[in-house]
Amino acid sequence: MRKHNFSPGPATLPAVVFQQAADALVDYNHSGLSIAEISHRAPEFMQIIEEASALVRELYQLPDYFEVLWLPGGASSQLAVAPMNLLGLNDSMAIVDTGFWALRSIDAARELAQVHVLASASETHYDRIPKDWTLPADAKYLHVVSNETIEGIQYHQYPEVDIPLVADMTSDFLSKPLDVDRFGIIFASAQKNFGIAGITCVLVNTKVLPSNSDRKVPTIFDYRTHIQNQSLYHTVPTFPVYVALLMLRWIKAEGGLDEMQKRSIAKSELLYTEIDRNPLFEGIAVKEDRSVLNACFRAISPEIEIQFLAHCSKNNVVGIKGFPTVGGFRASMYNGMNIESVELLVDLMKNFKPEL
Amino acid sequence: MRKHNFSPGPATLPAVVFQQAADALVDYNHSGLSIAEISHRAPEFMQIIEEASALVRELYQLPDYFEVLWLPGGASSQLAVAPMNLLGLNDSMAIVDTGFWALRSIDAARELAQVHVLASASETHYDRIPKDWTLPADAKYLHVVSNETIEGIQYHQYPEVDIPLVADMTSDFLSKPLDVDRFGIIFASAQKNFGIAGITCVLVNTKVLPSNSDRKVPTIFDYRTHIQNQSLYHTVPTFPVYVALLMLRWIKAEGGLDEMQKRSIAKSELLYTEIDRNPLFEGIAVKEDRSVLNACFRAISPEIEIQFLAHCSKNNVVGIKGFPTVGGFRASMYNGMNIESVELLVDLMKNFKPEL
Numbered sequence: 048m049r050k051h052n053f054s055p056g057p058a059t060l061p062a063v064v065f066q067q068a069a070d071a072l073v074d075y076n077h078s079g080l081s082i083a084e085i086s087h088r089a090p091e092f093m094q095i096i097e098e099a100s101a102l103v104r105e106l107y108q109l110p111d112y113f114e115v116l117w118l119p120g121g122a123s124s125q126l127a128v129a130p131m132n133l134l135g136l137n138d139s140m141a142i143v144d145t146g147f148w149a150l151r152s153i154d155a156a157r158e159l160a161q162v163h164v165l166a167s168a169s170e171t172h173y174d175r176i177p178k179d180w181t182l183p184a185d186a187k188y189l190h191v192v193s194n195e196t197i198e199g200i201q202y203h204q205y206p207e208v209d210i211p212l213v214a215d216m217t218s219d220f221l222s223k224p225l226d227v228d229r230f231g232i233i234f235a236s237a238q239k240n241f242g243i244a245g246i247t248c249v250l251v252n253t254k255v256l257p258s259n260s261d262r263k264v265p266t267i268f269d270y271r272t273h274i275q276n277q278s279l280y281h282t283v284p285t286f287p288v289y290v291a292l293l294m295l296r297w298i299k300a301e302g303g304l305d306e307m308q309k310r311s312i313a314k315s316e317l318l319y320t321e322i323d324r325n326p327l328f329e330g331i332a333v334k335e336d337r338s339v340l341n342a343c344f345r346a347i348s349p350e351i352e353i354q355f356l357a358h359c360s361k362n363n364v365v366g367i368k369g370f371p372t373v374g375g376f377r378a379s380m381y382n383g384m385n386i387e388s389v390e391l392l393v394d395l396m397k398n399f400k401p402e403l
Numbered sequence: 404m405r406k407h408n409f410s411p412g413p414a415t416l417p418a419v420v421f422q423q424a425a426d427a428l429v430d431y432n433h434s435g436l437s438i439a440e441i442s443h444r445a446p447e448f449m450q451i452i453e454e455a456s457a458l459v460r461e462l463y464q465l466p467d468y469f470e471v472l473w474l475p476g477g478a479s480s481q482l483a484v485a486p487m488n489l490l491g492l493n494d495s496m497a498i499v500d501t502g503f504w505a506l507r508s509i510d511a512a513r514e515l516a517q518v519h520v521l522a523s524a525s526e527t528h529y530d531r532i533p534k535d536w537t538l539p540a541d542a543k544y545l546h547v548v549s550n551e552t553i554e555g556i557q558y559h560q561y562p563e564v565d566i567p568l569v570a571d572m573t574s575d576f577l578s579k580p581l582d583v584d585r586f587g588i589i590f591a592s593a594q595k596n597f598g599i600a601g602i603t604c605v606l607v608n609t610k611v612l613p614s615n616s617d618r619k620v621p622t623i624f625d626y627r628t629h630i631q632n633q634s635l636y637h638t639v640p641t642f643p644v645y646v647a648l649l650m651l652r653w654i655k656a657e658g659g660l661d662e663m664q665k666r667s668i669a670k671s672e673l674l675y676t677e678i679d680r681n682p683l684f685e686g687i688a689v690k691e692d693r694s695v696l697n698a699c700f701r702a703i704s705p706e707i708e709i710q711f712l713a714h715c716s717k718n719n720v721v722g723i724k725g726f727p728t729v730g731g732f733r734a735s736m737y738n739g740m741n742i743e744s745v746e747l748l749v750d751l752m753k754n755f756k757p758e759l
Contacts, residue, residue, distance in 0.1 A: 048435055049430075049435050049436075050434070050435035050436050052436055052440050054440060054441070054442045054445075055442070056442075056638065057439055057440050057441060057442060057443065057638070057641055058440060059437075059440045060437070060439070060440065065428055065429050065437045065439070065440075066429060068428055068439075069425035069426070069428040069429045070425070072421055072424055072425040072428060073421055073422060073425045074405075078406070079404055079405050079406035079719065080405075080406050080408055080721070081415075081416070081421045083413055083416070083421070083424075083594075083599040083600070083646075084408050084410060084413050084414060084415045084416065084421075085410070085413060086410045086411070086412075086413060086722065087413065087600065089410075119475045119476050119477050119480070119601065119640075120475050120476040120480065121475050121637050121638055122637075123623050123636070123637035123638075124475070124476065124623050124624075126623065127621040127622075127623050127624070154622065155621065155622065155623065158619060158621050158622065159621070236638065238439075238638060238641075243439040243640075243641070243642050244439070244443065244638050244639065244640045244641045244642065245475065245601035245602070245640030245641075245642065245643050246601070263514060265483040265511065265514050265515070266483075266510065266511065266514065267479050267480050267482065267483050267511065268480075268483070280479070281477050281478075281479035282412065282413070282477055282479075282592065282594060282600050283600065284475075284599075284600045284601030284640065284643065285413055285594075285599070285600045285601075286599050286600065286601065286642070286643070287601050287640065287642070287643075290439075363435065365436070366442065
């Protein structure tokens with residue numbers, strides 16, 4: 048029996064996707080070859096990566112001047128690679144400190160350029176998105192962590208600014224429609240909403256790439272290299288791209304990004320309603336900034352937390368322990384998470400009788 | 404029926420490994436979870452990466468001062484990352500131009516430091532390893548491409564120098580025992596000898612890491628980051644690591660690196676003997692530098708080449724077309740390649756009757 052896995056990423060995918068991926072790993076489309084032994088330059092794989100890019104393009108309705116890249120290295124590499132590509136040696140960028148991933152982004156960008164931290168939610172332990180700040184005139188772009196996976200807060204409206212947004216969307220990519228024109232770069236690792244660990248999708252608005260820069264970007268980290276070579280400058284992680292394609296097909300077949308958003312809202316409302324109702328639990332983030340992907344909450348005592356974790360575990364609900372810096376619980380509900388699993392978690396909360 | 408796949412990488416793996424990987428993708432060890440949805444920080448995955456590192460350590464008999472890292476980004480990233488980590492802004496490294504991957508390494512290193520190209524095999528179309536050169540006094544290390552996958556030439560003896568070797572072993576990692584103490588850094592992508600595309604194993608001899616440098620290496624590309632965090636600074640590509648573990652277990656169970664070497668020699672001798680005997684074919688590299696992993700050869704006319712490719716294809720032998728810059732055929736015979744497949748290819752060469 049499959050467990051109900053609320054892990055923050057790598058995260059659960061629909062069972063049918065895991066099965067399709069497994070079948071292809073043994074014999075891809077009755078070709079007598081594993082999908083993972085096919086050359087990244089073979090026509091069979093070229094079709095896969097082209098279809099995956101076309102689906103991202105279609106789902107987000109990307110204009111022509113956006114490029115879809117498939118890169119290894121993870122979103123964490125993009126925290127350095129994006130500033131390398133966008134900023135000259137004396138340029139600056141701006142960022143709002145929303146939590147763990149904003150801090151990582153600040154550290155990575157500071158190694159390369161000037162960073163304006165416009166505001167920080169650290170004083171309230173990152174329970175909200177700071178919205179009261181002023182953009183300095185010299186910032187080339189505003190970096191946003193679209194959804195802070197660890198603290199469970201999310202931008203429901205992106206800041207209105209005159210400069211491009213560079214967005215780390217690792218935990219809410221493909222979970223809702225976007226006005227992409229406001230973005231310079233969007234990047235996301237696959238292992239939350241659209242695949243397994245090992246591949247990052249990067250959307251590059253070519254209008255924001257500087258035509259020249261005083262920074263020497265290593266060829267392998269230059270977006271232009273991968274645009275020119277359609278992500279095949281070197282061996283792309285072929286199997287992770289294939290799983291991403293399966294997820295993209297699944298997302299489209301299920302109804303696209305409007306439907307993913309509807310489901311995310313439905314799942315998270317179900318859970319937050321119970322968190323707010325149940326006197327044994329309390330939410331961590333302020334309501335208006337709560338993430339629909341990662342619901343962070345705690346029990347009213349550490350002893351009750353231990354008992355509830357055991358109650359979940361006994362009922363095949365796993366992966367809900369919070370990150371150490373936040374504590375409590377975190378239920379991650381990405382595209383691959385069924386509402387039935389959330390219903391089960393809510394039932395467990397309702398029926399939970401701690402021994403005091 | 405499984406095809407006989409001589410692709411240069413991504414490359415074939417034993418059928419049992421693909422099957423084990425597929426089973427784990429649906430249900431890992433009867434856990435009710437896919438291996439690909441388990442957190443990289445969960446005990447189940449920590450065991451996997453620790454066992455994989457321990458097996459690399461055991462197979463290569465690594466001394467304590469070597470660290471085993473599992474990094475995303477591919478060996479191509481390491482062509483930039485290794486010089487970043489080892490060279491100060493005014494330092495220099497040396498390299499012998501042995502072919503496609505040496506040229507890539509030269510280009511990547513030149514973006515970061517001084518590069519001494521000691522010799523080049525370009526005049527003979529990279530059919531041999533240049534051995535007549537002098538090491539400049541200021542080179543911090545010598546970069547070697549252990550096996551040039553595209554041209555089919557391989558170091559059977561590494562150069563005897565007083566500085567550390569930095570080796571791109573992507574196409575012959577885990578294919579033979581090594582005197583590791585001569586190496587500063589060894590890196591290899593998994594998709595040839597020990598897994599699928601998406602993960603790179605990097606062996607770092609900590610004795611060669613400079614204690615300080617005037618170069619600011621971005622944290623994400625600093626080997627120290629990944630040493631301190633045991634490759635879990637960010638989300639490692641978990642499924643590719645798991646497949647690497649399956650291959651490492653398989654390599655050990657089959658007899659380890661001595662046995663892999665014995666098999667590589669047996670497979671390649673079988674094929675080269677036929678290439679040399681058969682008047683319809685000719686080898687490309689000089690005999691003493693022929694790769695035991697990638698045998699490059701051609702037919703005596705382009706028309707015969709087309710016919711032989713069709714003959715192979717009809718008999719379920721695929722992936723033997725040479726790289727465009729070299730032409731002809733390339734039969735790649737990594738750890739996952741059965742000698743039976745090589746025997747079949749040799750039989751096809753023997754029985755091949757071109758229509759002239």
